[in-house]
Amino acid sequence: MTTTTRVAAAAAGVLLVAAALAGVARGEDPYVFFEWKVTYGTKTLLDAPQKVILINGEFPGPRINCSSNNNIVVNVFNQLDEPLLFTWNGMQHRKNSWQDGLAGTQCPIAPGTNYTYKWQPKDQIGSFFYFPSLGMHRAAGGYGGISVVSRLLIPVPFDPPADDHMVLIGDWYTKDHAAMAKMLDAGKSFGRPHGVVINGKSGKAAADPPMFTVEAGKTYRLRVCNVGIKASLNFRIQGHDMKLVEMEGSHTVQDMYDSLDVHVGHCLSVLVDADQKPGDYYAVASTRFIHEAKSVSAVIRYSGSSTPPSPAVPEPPAGWAWSINQWRSFRWNLTASAARPNPQGSYHYGQINITRTIRLMVSRGHIDGKLKYGFNGVSHVDAETPLKLAEYFNVTDGVFRYNQMTDVPPAVNGPLHVVPNVITAEFRTFIEIIFENPEKSMDSVHLDGYAFFAVGMGPGKWSAEERKTYNLLDGVSRHSVQVYPRSWTAIMLTFDNAGMWNVRSNIWERHYLGEQLYISVVSPARSLRDEYNMPENALRCGKVVGLPLPPSYLPA
């Protein structure tokens, strides 16, 4: 590590240790330590003060800067008055679903206690974010960026930018997160967003300092993530085009865009040249596909500028044909560093035989008059004992049953079945998953534990014929993808990461109301080569309290 990174890290209040001495001796990857105090605070983001979730007093939370393969250690002190968990959106946690931080993989961190996460971003060079995963916490902030840079010697397909900024954009609601959860529990919707925020600001305070400053003639990297809960956003910068270079850990073919749609839960990186007349320029994020569009703007200032930004903010694109076409233009750079061969030893995922197709049709219905969402007629509900723990301790009886949902949607929409939704996938098989969204509103889906190839999307119902339209060559390998209204999206992936993995809607209302499931991928070898043992500090709850540890997995 260079002195400069050490100093920068220390200045940012992060304790960075090159490696514990013993670790160096064993050639272990460097450690990066964080200590987070999670509290409520009051912020006025839109019109009135409201309760938000702060990390070390900050909103958004501190950025996690690290290199691929670093050991990230985050000791979370829950100073809220309710249980808390953090999930690391897009981090694959190879062999380690223990650290995924969802109700299905981990017991909640009780108020007044702490829990230490430990995970490694393995070969994932790019932009990600974290957020609190329980209830509607995500609507109260508590999120922050994760940027993973390449270790030295692994080339990145562009010159180092002059600086690198996280741009966290998301819709925002003036209701308290607990009130939002209560509305959903009562069967009501919390409606449309009240505004949009960018790095925790609504752009309404004229006195706000610029979001960041640039030097004329230099190039900057912006890591843009939609950390919101419902609205797709369009992002653009007055007078500046953006060169797309990275998406959720994959280097893309570098095309120019004047605006980009960023759907909920998605992240991408662009390079922006400060090549315009020095002055102030607005970066703008505005909602897409919903009535009463909302937007936010933030100033990017050329160093020394005293010229205010022009009030003429560029218009967002209209309609979703534009958006789907833009999606089609995103391609993976197959020769860039982060591209990794699949287990079959080639980049040609299009030539691997599919062993199983899972069609996941979004279901919506009412139970006792209350709105629920699900997939294929099953609406997920969390169990008191996390599913991963129940499986590890072999006490699934009375917690959940595997495969309550079938691989094809029911022919007729019957009543929704509300249970923990856990399906099994055979270790290392190559599977196609089709998401179908018959709803009038946008969906965005996410898969934990994996990057997948987003190969196709189109309007209407999916049929096997649609496979002819797939991009079987250079679809971007990523962890989230949008599903347009009354449309389908197809992905492909190899289930080579043992664990219990959440598949979910990023639209948090849908997620909260059951549009999620877990995929249990078990390595029959029970070997440390394939999966880690439960960590020693794992919290216990439900049926696994006091149980003796099951036999350890075999040495690799």
Ligand SMILES: *[C@@H]1O[C@H](CO)[C@@H](O)[C@H](O)[C@H]1NC(C)=O
């Ligand atoms: C809680 O924090 C202390 C240090 O303050 C640490 O020693 C302990 O391991 C943490 N607890 C858990 C469960 O991670």
Ligand SMILES: *[C@@H]1O[C@H](CO)[C@@H](O)[C@H](O)[C@H]1NC(C)=O
């Ligand atoms: C892809 O990456 C390679 C290797 O880093 C780079 O030379 C090339 O310019 C990139 N191609 C495109 C189209 O972005």
Ligand SMILES: *[C@@H]1O[C@H](CO)[C@@H](O)[C@H](O)[C@H]1NC(C)=O
């Ligand atoms: C993270 O890295 C970026 C780019 O190098 C830097 O500007 C920022 O200050 C760093 N943040 C922290 C918290 O280390």
Ligand SMILES: *[C@@H]1O[C@H](CO)[C@@H](O)[C@H](O)[C@H]1NC(C)=O
């Ligand atoms: C895929 O399936 C086809 C037809 O069933 C077979 O001929 C081919 O060898 C298989 N390819 C691989 C890589 O397994």
Ligand SMILES: *[C@@H]1O[C@H](CO)[C@@H](O)[C@H](O)[C@H]1NC(C)=O
């Ligand atoms: C799990 O428990 C069941 C009985 O509940 C038993 O039949 C089975 O052998 C156990 N499996 C393992 C791997 O211990």
